[in-house]
Amino acid sequence: MGQLIEGKWDNSWYDTEKSGGKFERDASRFRDWVTKDGKPAEGRTRSFKAEPGRYHLYVSLACPWAHRTLILRKLKKLEEVISVDVVHWYMGDNGWTFLQEDGATGDSLFGSEFLHQIYTRAEPTYSGRVTVPVLWDKQQNTIVSNESAEIIRMLNSAFDEWGDASLDLYPEALRKEIDEVNALVYPNVNNGVYRAGFATKQDAYETAFGDVFRTLDQLEERLGQRRYLLGNQMTEADWRLFTTLVRFDPVYVGHFKCNERRIADYPNLSNYLRDLYQVEGVAETVDLFHIKHHYYGSHPTINPTGIVPKGPALDYDAPHDRARFG
Numbered sequence: 001m002g003q004l005i006e007g008k009w010d011n012s013w014y015d016t017e018k019s020g021g022k023f024e025r026d027a028s029r030f031r032d033w034v035t036k037d038g039k040p041a042e043g044r045t046r047s048f049k050a051e052p053g054r055y056h057l058y059v060s061l062a063c064p065w066a067h068r069t070l071i072l073r074k075l076k077k078l079e080e081v082i083s084v085d086v087v088h089w090y091m092g093d094n095g096w097t098f099l100q101e102d103g104a105t106g107d108s109l110f111g112s113e114f115l116h117q118i119y120t121r122a123e124p125t126y127s128g129r130v131t132v133p134v135l136w137d138k139q140q141n142t143i144v145s146n147e148s149a150e151i152i153r154m155l156n157s158a159f160d161e162w163g164d165a166s167l168d169l170y171p172e173a174l175r176k177e178i179d180e181v182n183a184l185v186y187p188n189v190n191n192g193v194y195r196a197g198f199a200t201k202q203d204a205y206e207t208a209f210g211d212v213f214r215t216l217d218q219l220e221e222r223l224g225q226r227r228y229l230l231g232n233q234m235t236e237a238d239w240r241l242f243t244t245l246v247r248f249d250p251v252y253v254g255h256f257k258c259n260e261r262r263i264a265d266y267p268n269l270s271n272y273l274r275d276l277y278q279v280e281g282v283a284e285t286v287d288l289f290h291i292k293h294h295y296y297g298s299h300p301t302i303n304p305t306g307i308v309p310k311g312p313a314l315d316y317d318a319p320h321d322r323a324r325f326g
């Protein structure tokens with residue numbers, strides 16, 4: 001864990017002192033967009049035209065934010081269009097590394113040792129956290145974006161000439177409602193579990209814990225009336241929720257102390273999770289070894305021994321009842 005300060009690596013843990021024990025996630029710094037015609041997105045100046053073979057993703061299989069991008073790449077059939085490298089599951093003093101072990105690929109573009117070298121390659125005096133996912137432009141040798149919420153929107157529409165144009169996970173007619181669901185799920189569930197797990201004061205933890213379960217209860221009810229969050233059509237909102245749900249019982253219940261209920265205790269959420277997991281290609285993007293080893297192994301302030309629990313027994317391939325919605 002650490003960050004870059006003026007291009008130099010600084011090995012420091014998240015500072016929760018300034019915020020009364022609360023974990024506050026920094027905003028991503030690289031915010032450009034790949035577009036079909038290369039026209040910069042509104043308010044941006046740099047141009048990135050969608051082209052096959054030009055862009056590269058750096059991901060961690062452990063990370064729920066990076067996982068979103070892998071799912072979109074898979075569902076939109078962009079595997080031949082956008083290449084990927086996977087960092088090692090362990091994030092220690094040097095942050096994410098390219099150690100080639102346990103299915104980590106190394107850095108196929110530059111042979112770097114650490115992900116922070118990719119950030120300083122793009123911007124030698126970069127200051128900020130070094131996070132995955134990163135969308136890299138091989139032509140201009142720079143980072144386009146390190147914000148997963150925006151990368152998935154690019155993957156959803158900019159590369160349709162080469163991907164599956166028939167799948168639209170952010171359809172015009174549902175955008176307002178998708179944004180509303182995301183605005184509920186992101187702070188309270190996706191980031192809510194981190195706010196609980198990384199809190200360093202009891203009240204900050206309890207606030208986050210309350211947010212997580214109040215929202216899961218709400219989603220449980222919503223999913224009792226419809227197959228997906230927005231109705232009968234799967235959208236990006238489902239995949240954004242999925243990457244947290246799939247990590248919940250194996251990691252967030254124990255490691256982040258989100259233990260009021262498991263997803264397995266929610267009939268609708270657990271069936272919904274299995275429904276999404278069983279969508280063709282999705283299971284291949286879920287790596288429970290990376291997920292469990294990363295969290296339990298990389299957060300010494302939470303789990304000093306680094307022992308990775310053997311359980312729980314999980315079967316995301318078990319039948320689900322969601323087809324009842326048609």
Ligand SMILES: N[C@@H](CCC(=O)N[C@@H](CS)C(=O)NCC(=O)O)C(=O)O
Nearest residue numbers: 063064065129130131132146147148
């Ligand atoms: N807003 C970013 C968040 C990404 C993020 O925080 N990724 C984590 C891994 S799950 C990370 O790389 N953390 C490293 C750090 O904070 O130093 C996104 O959604 O893309």
